[in-house]
Amino acid sequence: MPHREKLAWMTLLLIAVTYGPDFVHVVLSPPTPGLLPNLPQLWLLALAAGGNGVLHILGRIALRVGAPEDARAPADERDHDIQRRSSMVAYYVMMVGMMVVGMVMPFTTSGWEIVNAGLLAIVLAEITQNGLAAWSYRRSAA
DSSP: OOHHHHHHHHHHHHHHHHHHHHHHHHHHSOOOOSSSOOHHHHHHHHHHHHHHHHHHHHHHHHHHHHOHHHHHSOOOHHHHHHHHHHHHHHHHHHHHHHHIIIIIGGGTOOTHHHHHHHHHHHHHHHHHHHHHHHHHHHHHHO
16 A cells, blocks of 8 residues: 555544544534633634644654655655645535635524534545545555
């Protein structure tokens, strides 16, 4: 499995592990409207984002130590093509999400619903990018 495919799978796993519980909590017990800031909700958001960042750095280090020659290999044409296509699709996913968050939701809702919807748009874009990259590597390997 190429190093960049391993990174894509690792990122998908870390998104599920860190942001998944945050979104489940938001759906099962939505933040109550009231005085801002909602410190418990802010703490969960910081824990998810910080945990994702720390785990991502540790995962990259582990992959680099496990296969240093793969990690140092320069990207070839296929890698550039996969990155370009997956980033392009993810960009459109994020832009549609941000248009909904910035142009529609302010007229119907406010507060943490907008924050969580914005975070969801970003996470969906990351899932799209890394999912398409992993799928493209699998498809080209077959």
